[in-house]
Amino acid sequence: MKIDGKTKLVGIIGWPIEHTFSPSLHNAAFTEVGLDWAYLPLSVSPDDLEAAVDGIKAMGFMGFNVTMPHKKTVIEYLDGLSEEAILADAVNTVKRDDDRLVGHNTDGRGFIESLKIDADFLPEGKDALIIGAGGAARSVAISLAMSNVSSLTVVNRTSNKAKILTALIKDNFPECEVKVLSQNDEKIVSAKKGCQLIVNATSVGMRGNPGLPIDVSEIGAGHLVYDLIYDPVETEFLKRANELGAKTLNGTKMLLYQGMIAWEIWTGLKPPADKMIETLNYLMERKA
Ligand code: ATR
Numbered sequence: 183m184k185i186d187g188k189t190k191l192v193g194i195i196g197w198p199i200e201h202t203f204s205p206s207l208h209n210a211a212f213t214e215v216g217l218d219w220a221y222l223p224l225s226v227s228p229d230d231l232e233a234a235v236d237g238i239k240a241m242g243f244m245g246f247n248v249t250m251p252h253k254k255t256v257i258e259y260l261d262g263l264s265e266e267a268i269l270a271d272a273v274n275t276v277k278r279d280d281d282r283l284v285g286h287n288t289d290g291r292g293f294i295e296s297l298k299i300d301a302d303f304l305p306e307g308k309d310a311l312i313i314g315a316g317g318a319a320r321s322v323a324i325s326l327a328m329s330n331v332s333s334l335t336v337v338n339r340t341s342n343k344a345k346i347l348t349a350l351i352k353d354n355f356p357e358c359e360v361k362v363l364s365q366n367d368e369k370i371v372s373a374k375k376g377c378q379l380i381v382n383a384t385s386v387g388m389r390g391n392p393g394l395p396i397d398v399s400e401i402g403a404g405h406l407v408y409d410l411i412y413d414p415v416e417t418e419f420l421k422r423a424n425e426l427g428a429k430t431l432n433g434t435k436m437l438l439y440q441g442m443i444a445w446e447i448w449t450g451l452k453p454p455a456d457k458m459i460e461t462l463n464y465l466m467e468r469k470a
Contacts, residue, residue, distance in 0.1 A: 183213055185220050191241070192448055193222035195234060195256075196249035200225075203465045204247055207441050207458055214457040217449065219244070228255065235259040235283070245277040245448045247441075248285075253317060260285045269324045269354060272317055275444040286447055289318070290325025292440030293410075300435050303379065303406050305329040311373050312336050313395040314383030315343035318410050320350070322383050327351050333359035335373045337396060339384075365396070374400040380423075382409040387417030394419050403427040412437055415466065438462050 194204045200223075208221035224246070226234040231252055236259070238246055248256050253272040257263065260273065261282035267273045273285035297303040308331050312319050315338035323334055334351060338344035341364045348360040363369055374380065374396075386395040388411050398419070401407060407423035412433035420430045438458060445453040 183209060183220065184218075186218075188218055190217075190219045191222065191243045192219060192245050192247075193224045193238070193243065194247040194249060195224045195226040195231075195238075195252055197225060197227050197251060199223045199249070202249065203437070203462065204249075204441060206465055207438075207461050208445060210461040211445055211454050211458050214454040215451065217451075219449070226252065228252070231255060232259050239278070239281075239283055243278065245275065245283075245444075247275055247444055248273050257285060259283075266290055266324065266328075269350070270317075270321050272321065274440065275447055277447050286444075287321060288440040288443040288447070289321040289436070290328070291443050292436045292438070293322050293408075294325050294329055295439040295443070296431060296435035297379075297406070297408070299439075301406050301408075301429055301431050305331045305379070307332050308379055309333045309377040310335070310379040310381065311377045312381045312383055314338055314381075315340070315347045316383065319381075319383035320347055322381055322410070323347055323351055324354075326379075327355035327358045331358060331379075333361070333377075335361040335363060335377065337363045337365060337367075337370060337373075339365055370396065371400055374405075378405060380405055380407045380428075382407075382411065382417070382419055385411075387411050387419050389413050392418060394422070398422040398426060401426050401428050405429070406431065409433060410436060412466070413469070415470070434462065434466065 205221045212219040262284040264286045267285045267287040270287040275286040275288050336344040344362040351360050382395045384395045386393045405428040407428045408431045409417050409420045410433040424430045442453040
C-alpha cells in the first residue's frame with residue numbers, strides 16, 4: 183500500500199483498539215480494487231472523544247468506524263444520524279457528507295445480510311427469540327423488526343432491560359408482537375418451540391466467559407441458532423445446538439457484512455466480498 187498526499191483517510195476509534203481486525207479488512211479491500219484510501223486504528227480514550235472527533239473532521243477524514251466504548255457517546259458530537267442509528271441509539275460508522283459528520287449503524291443490516299446470504303433465512307413473518315438486551319441485542323431486534331418478523335421474544339438476566347427493549351420495538355413497529363421472559367420463566371420452553379430463529383446476543387460463551395445463555399432443551403432441526411460471538415468461533419451454545427440438529431451461524435459473518443456495508447457507505451462502491459472474506463478468515467485463523 184502506498185500513502186501520499188492524495189490518499190483518502192478513514193479509520194476506527196476505540197479504547198482499547200489493539201485487537202481490531204478492521205484496518206486489515208478495509209485496507210485489503212482498498213488495495214484489491216486499487217483505491218488510494220487508507221484505514222487507520224485510532225486509540226481514543228473516553229475523555230478525548232470530543233477532541234478526537236473534531237480532529238478527525240478537521241483533518242478531512244472521509245469517515246470512521248466507532249467501537250467500544252464510544253458507540254453511544256459519539257452521537258452528541260455528530261451532525262446527523264441515520265434512522266437505524268437513531269433507533270439503535272448507537273453508531274458504528276460515520277460518513278463525512280461535505281462538512282457534516284453523519285452517524286450510521288451497520289450492525290443490524292450486517293446481521294440480516296448474514297441470515298439471508300449464509301443461512302438462506304428470510305426474517306419476514308418469522309418468530310425470533312433473542313437472548314440479551316444490551317447494545318448488540320438492540321441492533322438485532324431493530325433489524326429484525328425492520329425486516330417484518332412476526333414476533334420477537336426477549337429473554338434477559340435483567341428483565342427491566344428486556345422491557346425497555348421491547349417497549350422500543352412496540353412503539354416503532356406496532357405490527358411486531360413482542361414478549362419479555364425472565365431467564366427462569368417456564369414459558370421459555372414454548373417460546374423455543376414456537377420460534378424459528380434463536381439469537382444469543384449476550385456475552386455468555388465468549389472466551390473467558392464460558393457457559394450457556396439458555397438451556398438447549400427443545401432446540402432442534404427447525405431452528406436457526408445464531409450466536410453473535412465470534413471468539414471462539416464455536417461457542418458451547420452453538421456446539422450443543424449443532425449436535426441437536428439445528429442450523430447454526432456464528433458472529434463472523436455479521437462482522438464481515440457490517441464492515442462491507444460501512445466500506446460501501448464511504449466509497450459508494452460495491453466492496454470486494456471475496457477478498458474481505460479471505461482476509462477475515464486469515465485473521466481468524468491467525469488469532470485462534
Ligand atoms: P453488547 O454491547 O455486546 O450487547 P452489553 O450492552 O454490555 O454488551 O450487553 C451484554 C448482554 O449480555 C446483556 O444482555 C447482559 O445481561 P444484563 O442486561 O442482565 O447485564 C448479558 N450478560 C452478560 N453477562 C451475562 C451473564 N453472566 N449471564 C447472563 N447474561 C449476561
